[in-house]
Amino acid sequence: MARKKKKSKVRKRVKTFLIVIFATGLLAFAGLKFILEPYIKNKIRVELNKNPKRLYEIIFDDIDLNVFTGSVKIDNLTITPRDTAKVPLENGAISGLISAQTELLQVKEFKIVEFLKTKRLIMDRIKVENIVINYLSNPEANPPEKNMSGNLEQVIPDKINSIDVNYFEILTAGFTYTLVNKPEEPLFIIDSLSVAVENIRVDSATIQQTVPLTFTHIDMNSSYINYAPLKFYTLSTSGIQFNVQDSSLTIAQFKLIPKFSKKEFNRQIQYNTDLFSISVDSIVLKGINANELAAENAIHLNCIDIEKPDVEIYRDKRLPDAPFKHKVLITGGLNKVNRNFVIDTVKIINGKLEYGEMSEGADKAGNVFFNLFNITAYNITNDSVTIENKSNLEMDFTGKLMGQSDLNVHLVFFLERNDEYFTASGTLAPIAAAEFNPMVEGLMPVTITSGNVKQAKFDFSATDDVSDGELTLIYENLKVDVSKLNDTDKKSGGLSAGANLLINGNNLPGDNKYTKGRIHFDRRKDKFIINYLWNSVKTGIISIVAPVANKNKKLERQEKKDQKHKD
16 A cells, blocks of 8 residues: 555656656747847847948848757848948959848758857858849959958958858859949850859958858859850850869850840841851860969969860951051960969860851852861960960861861961961862852852862961961872853853863872962951961962962062072
8 A cells, every 4th residue: 555655656756757857848939939049149249230341231021940940930031231331442442342131031951059159150051032133343442461460350250250051052143244333234144054062161360362262063054154245146055064172163065145136136247257156065274273263473374175065156247447547466365464374274165166258249158177177275364474484375276178088287386476476387188179159159150170189288377467488289180160150050160161271170299280389478456366377378279270360479589589689
């Protein structure tokens, strides 16, 4: 009997203890939920805008805080520059201001106890949805050098020693870049941008760096990018990725697509100019140094790889030429860049290229194309220190001309010279002459009916003024048909016979009439280097194939006279 009473008392004590524990827990929960959480919410509001030195004011509609799970959800968060921040922007004391508004900011597994103990803000995940960011820039600003001295309070509240985030993502962001003197005209727009960053850290050490944080991986994707000065094109990319381990930036599916058809493009321009259509599988920049981007020393990239570019270029020569404007060549173009840079290697891999040109009187464009081409360039720089040690930029081109014959070209640009001096050499493998009809028929009422090119090679040097060199062209049985000017479908026997008498049908070593071509071309300085290269080679071809049309004959006769006087 006594034992039963004792057991009953123990049960009552256990039950009472459990009730007390439950009641204590309930009171603790109520205290956390109805006392501590409101206190923390209010503290967050106060601390975010407490420091008057900060440039921004941060406000939000509501905050949902759960101290048990360490989660925070903030609705309609807005970050806006304070009125006092606009004055230094306009005066050039700061270079830019950001304003942002997001519908949702969500934090998961926020280590509240750790933060209260150490002032270290540790979060597992931050998600931002539907955010609009505007950057107002003053490009003429000359802000003083940053001197954070490891102090975070200008950037984040002074109650925080560091910030660690395992995973940060932005879903559906819009970004605009605007100049302070034209705030209503965005210069750069990105739509539907998504960003994911892993292992972010901000502390007293990182805040002193050019990029004030560290991370291990970043992915960026955007469905639409618009750069306002591109009146005739849409620029887009399917994704941008920065890899911290090898300091590389990858741009996937880069596209520069015309907004207009060829006909509509011609209606909107006054003078003939190139219309481009470019798509690239990927562009990879390797060896990026973020600190160099903001420092005064030369920017250095190890390599740029451009994978599978598909390029179409069209020009309608029926429109008049633009008023003369001097176009620089390679060395001049590099020197026009107002920031010193060094790129060790640029590679264009497995590309396709087609150039079409509509001439006066033609009913279709002449086309030259490369179904596959590769380019490798070395030592692309305008840095004087680098040029002192390595003065030449070298470039190699290999491609299937008209999809049939291997063309190899080697260019050397002498960067230390002031006259744009360069050398060019190249070889072309055997090809049937009729393969050039897509180009020839669009430029003149002529069709190549027979002929075989056995070998072609050229070697010349050039300055900003003139090119000079030699061309070897070995071929046989070259014949053409000339169409009636008013009907390109009908051949003119008389004109064709006359044309075949004027051209040199064979140029074979050992023949009495075998000759090598003279390359000599006075550069048109309102044209770029491709035009210069082609016209230089063309003078050599004409001097062999159609000597009657050789404009260099008079020059050659004068040089022979000069040589006789010297002898």
